[in-house]
Amino acid sequence: MSDAISLSQNAPPQTVAPADAMPPAPADALDVGGFVPMSTVDWPDRLAAVVFVQGCPWRCHYCHNPGLQPRCAHPAHGWARVLETLQARQGLLDGVVFSGGEPTLDRALIPAIRQVRVMGFEVGLHTAGLYPERLAECLPLVDWVALDVKTDFDDYKAITAVPRSGDPVRACLDLVLASGKPHELRTTWHPDLISDTMLMRLARRLKAAGARRWVLQSYRATPSTEASLGTGVRTPPDELVDRLRRTGLDLMVR
Numbered sequence: 001m002s003d004a005i006s007l008s009q010n011a012p013p014q015t016v017a018p019a020d021a022m023p024p025a026p027a028d029a030l031d032v033g034g035f036v037p038m039s040t041v042d043w044p045d046r047l048a049a050v051v052f053v054q055g056c057p058w059r060c061h062y063c064h065n066p067g068l069q070p071r072c073a074h075p076a077h078g079w080a081r082v083l084e085t086l087q088a089r090q091g092l093l094d095g096v097v098f099s100g101g102e103p104t105l106d107r108a109l110i111p112a113i114r115q116v117r118v119m120g121f122e123v124g125l126h127t128a129g130l131y132p133e134r135l136a137e138c139l140p141l142v143d144w145v146a147l148d149v150k151t152d153f154d155d156y157k158a159i160t161a162v163p164r165s166g167d168p169v170r171a172c173l174d175l176v177l178a179s180g181k182p183h184e185l186r187t188t189w190h191p192d193l194i195s196d197t198m199l200m201r202l203a204r205r206l207k208a209a210g211a212r213r214w215v216l217q218s219y220r221a222t223p224s225t226e227a228s229l230g231t232g233v234r235t236p237p238d239e240l241v242d243r244l245r246r247t248g249l250d251l252m253v254r
Contacts, residue, residue: 027111031055032078033068033101037085038093043124043144044184046094051082051112053103058128058160060150062190062219068101079112086119095122095143103127104134113141129172130165136175145183147176151194152202159193177210185211187234190219196240203247214249216241 033054036042042050055071056063063069084094096116103109104127113123125138128148139145150159153166176183185206189199206214219234236253245251 009220010054025106025108025111027108027115028079029114030108031072031106032082033072035078035082035085036088039097042097042099042126043095046122046124046144047092047096047254048097048122048124049082049086049089050097050099050245051103052225053098053100053106053109054238055105056100056102056128057105058162058165060159061161061193061197062159062188064220065101071105079108083115083119086116086121090120093158094122095124097124097126099126099129102130104138105133109134110137110141113138114150117141127172132168132171134173135172139175139179139181145176145179145181147172147183148184148187149173149187149206150201151187152198152205155194173211175211184213185217186215186217188217188219190234196243199240199244200247203244207247207249212250213252214244215252215254216244217254 006082028215030051031054032051034052036050036052039050042048052065052068054068056069059069086093098109098113103125116123122143123141124144124146125142126146126148127135128150130136147169148191151167153170156166156169157163173185176185185193187202189200203214214234218236240253241253
């Protein structure tokens, strides 16, 4: 998140409540952990602003934005600052992407999405699929979804450190595929955490579920993960990519 406008005030972490059990909140309560006014990489073929929503209950070992994991109390004017920038960029941007952290955690997400749509922007959503009920509410309001499918659903604890964390992702995958919304499914490749066997099993599951587009993301080390997972960019070998493509999925390596 080095290009983002940071809104962090080093506030103490707060307890994360189950998002599906929480009532809605007004849009100005959205906990904005960072903001990129313009991005060409967060939504394929779109010029978009990116809103990073603070908070995620998972602790994935290779998380690219670990600073967004704690649920913190950011300044109440964070969303107002975002809206001011978006107003100035009407007609220049195609859309706004809500990312994280895990944006579906925040009970102000849906009101914030509605505000952005009223301004004339398309809406994209990045989610790891933690909260199926909240995602089901979001899907009619968004134009594109990127769903992280981290590994085969039975192997999720090895990545997230949370038992049975693959169960809600399986439900969210079904929701995204059934919605007919443009989407991509994304998996971050790291050989120390996701074996070739696990990837092949995931590929077959995605194909059986009716998935088509799948993005295999290269692992990029962050300062917090370098010691345990190595440095630099680690790219999946061509032989593995060929085997995965033979499952019939439209696979892209990024």
